[in-house]
Every structure is written in structure tokens, then in C-alpha cells.
Amino acid sequence: MSAANYMKITAAPPATATRDLAALVAMGALTRTGSNKATRHHLGTAVEPAASLEIADIL
Numbered sequence: 001m002s003a004a005n006y007m008k009i010t011a012a013p014p015a016t017a018t019r020d021l022a023a024l025v026a027m028g029a030l031t032r033t034g035s036n037k038a039t040r041h042h043l044g045t046a047v048e049p050a051a052s053l054e055i056a057d058i059l
Helices: 003-010 014-027
Strands: 030-033 040-043
Touching: 003 014, 014 030, 014 040
Parallel strands: none
Antiparallel strands: 030 040
């Protein structure tokens, strides 16, 4: 996700978007690749699947 994408989704001004994305990178929620206009942010941690369910658990 770029800062522009983040701003469109959240309606945040540029300074806030940059600050929010930097905070998410610092927390480890996102990783940053590229620089300047080519900077993109990706999920920083592997998403663990929910505990597996058996059909018998649902029924």
C-alpha cells in the first residue's frame, strides 16, 4: 500500500498518513520497501490462520 492509497482509504492528510504508516512499521505491523515515491507498505507479520475446525465442531 502506498501513502496515497492510505490517504484515500482513511481520508487522512499527507502528514498524518506518513506518521501513521511510520508508526505501523515501527510496531512491526507493516514492512516498508522502496523509497520516495516508490515506497510501499506490506503486512509485516505472517497472518496465522484461525484454529482449524472439523465439520463435527460446526454441526
